[in-house]
Amino acid sequence: MVAPTLVGVSSMSRPQAALAGVTAAAVAIGAAEPVAVLTGPRSAPLIAVGGLVVDVVPEPLKQFAIAVFGTSDKIALLVGAAVLLAAFAALLGVLAARRWWIGLAGIAGFAALGVAAALTRAGADAADALPALVGGGLGALTLWAFVAGPLRVDSGPAAPGTAHRAGPTPPPAVAAFAPEQPLAGWEPLERGDPGSRRRFLRGVGLLAGTAAVAGLGGHWLAGRRGVSAARQAVALPAPVAPAPLVPAGADLSVGQLAPYVTPNRAFYRIDTALVVPQVDPATWRLRIHGRVRNPIELSFAELLARPMVERYVTLACVSNEVGGDLIGNARWLGVPIRELLDEAEPEEGADQVVGRSVDGWTCGTPTAVLRDGRDALLAVGMNGEPLPVEHGFPVRMVVPGLYGYVSACKWVTELELTSFADFDAYWVPRGWSAQGPVRTQSRIDTPRPRTRLTAGPVMVAGVAWAQHRGVRAVEVRVDDGPWQRAALAPTVSVDTWVQWSWRWAATQGEHTLQVRATNADGETQPGERRPVAPDGATGWHTVRVTVG
Numbered sequence: 001m002v003a004p005t006l007v008g009v010s011s012m013s014r015p016q017a018a019l020a021g022v023t024a025a026a027v028a029i030g031a032a033e034p035v036a037v038l039t040g041p042r043s044a045p046l047i048a049v050g051g052l053v054v055d056v057v058p059e060p061l062k063q064f065a066i067a068v069f070g071t072s073d074k075i076a077l078l079v080g081a082a083v084l085l086a087a088f089a090a091l092l093g094v095l096a097a098r099r100w101w102i103g104l105a106g107i108a109g110f111a112a113l114g115v116a117a118a119l120t121r122a123g124a125d126a127a128d129a130l131p132a133l134v135g136g137g138l139g140a141l142t143l144w145a146f147v148a149g150p151l152r153v154d155s156g157p158a159a160p161g162t163a164h165r166a167g168p169t170p171p172p173a174v175a176a177f178a179p180e181q182p183l184a185g186w187e188p189l190e191r192g193d194p195g196s197r198r199r200f201l202r203g204v205g206l207l208a209g210t211a212a213v214a215g216l217g218g219h220w221l222a223g224r225r226g227v228s229a230a231r232q233a234v235a236l237p238a239p240v241a242p243a244p245l246v247p248a249g250a251d252l253s254v255g256q257l258a259p260y261v262t263p264n265r266a267f268y269r270i271d272t273a274l275v276v277p278q279v280d281p282a283t284w285r286l287r288i289h290g291r292v293r294n295p296i297e298l299s300f301a302e303l304l305a306r307p308m309v310e311r312y313v314t315l316a317c318v319s320n321e322v323g324g325d326l327i328g329n330a331r332w333l334g335v336p337i338r339e340l341l342d343e344a345e346p347e348e349g350a351d352q353v354v355g356r357s358v359d360g361w362t363c364g365t366p367t368a369v370l371r372d373g374r375d376a377l378l379a380v381g382m383n384g385e386p387l388p389v390e391h392g393f394p395v396r397m398v399v400p401g402l403y404g405y406v407s408a409c410k411w412v413t414e415l416e417l418t419s420f421a422d423f424d425a426y427w428v429p430r431g432w433s434a435q436g437p438v439r440t441q442s443r444i445d446t447p448r449p450r451t452r453l454t455a456g457p458v459m460v461a462g463v464a465w466a467q468h469r470g471v472r473a474v475e476v477r478v479d480d481g482p483w484q485r486a487a488l489a490p491t492v493s494v495d496t497w498v499q500w501s502w503r504w505a506a507t508q509g510e511h512t513l514q515v516r517a518t519n520a521d522g523e524t525q526p527g528e529r530r531p532v533a534p535d536g537a538t539g540w541h542t543v544r545v546t547v548g
Ligand SMILES: Nc1nc2c(c(=O)[nH]1)N[C@H]1C(S)=C(S)[C@@H](COP(=O)(O)O)O[C@H]1N2
Pocket: 267, 268, 269, 270, 271, 272, 273, 315, 316, 317, 318, 357, 358, 359, 361, 390, 391, 392, 403, 404, 405, 408, 409, 410, 411
């Protein structure tokens, strides 16, 4: 390394220094990716730090992100992190041009953050520090090469007013900040002698290109190490208790109306995972432990060997706004959780079953709900296929009547018996209710808001749900008029949503359509609008249309 006395050897302009900083960051991030192929994608610095951010950002900010970016919130987070990193790296480059050790200290700080994030992820081991360490090391080397090493920009031949190395003038890097230099605004990129400038730019191009290739290549390789082949090799057993047939007419097959069964590729996805956990069924194990008399451990083969049932269950997210689409209905194949709990024999007072995912995420489900006879499943199949990887392959929980955040643990690997008094699952300290029964809700799917219709008969239709209680009635009203009964389509069970329809004799003008459902307990959806936090939105879905 170059001794500190050689400080200021660079004669870089600020844009050059910033470019050097960004290139060093690109090298750091790019170099970490191939290493993360070995240590797992969650140890890659951007993903690890992003995961840390997901876990620690305050709930209102997260809600804001979901509201603004929807299901692209993860991409937005990663793009935001990359932009922020580039900005910091540019600043570091500028500082490093003055004092190269500031740059190295900055990179060391970033590497330390990456290491800390990777090591604090659930299930991390010491090797997970490697991507950030290798990336940080190569990034530091790159920055040094630009500001003080072989790729530095040397000052050009002495010209009037141009500071250079010899003589009593301050070192050029300092001169770059001397008062006679315009401090505001960008200086020209062309600083230093043309030969070293070309070397510098070639260095930038070569290193940035290599970083991009390493980064994208590593990312691609990591993807290929996924479990899609293992998933395709899974042969699902036939259920001993098949799902009831979907009655004719359950699907009204009206355009724009959500189909009764949601295809897997259209099924909403919500989770905290920045990279989808890749769980090899060959090594997957489920532990049922904690406050039980008989702890149980099962392999995937042992789980598949058990009698399976198949059920339609509508899954809903507590973050679903009134009228929102974070809900879907699928045919799940799995083992009743009740049977496994009976074998494990929960102790008195163990009123909470904590489902724990391989990535450390947890949900807390009332033990009583899992044992009350409903079709709570450890699911392995979704609509006739092994679970899609992003929906929890190889095994997830599905519990009719409860929101996903308290019941639907994907990539589940543990069921721990404890009590609500003793343990708060993932979303509880973040401001969500520990108990999450699904609220009775209804949605207008057609007509869409703000559409122009022609006067005459109009089919108004949608879905309504009150999982595990069932929907007794759906009513529609126009412009605050009287509530009118909609027709309910037949449904498989009380655990799924139901389609409804109502024929409207539309008259010219602006109109407001509203819907409300009543569940089988006789409770009608309240009209009061409440937000999704802490336990699910309330209010009537309202759609405004123009009839011309
Ligand atoms: N491991 C894990 N499981 C999880 C989550 C999660 O963040 N991590 N999110 C839950 C939430 S909030 C919901 S609504 C459902 C969504 O399941 P889906 O993505 O298959 O629709 O998964 C649940 N299971």
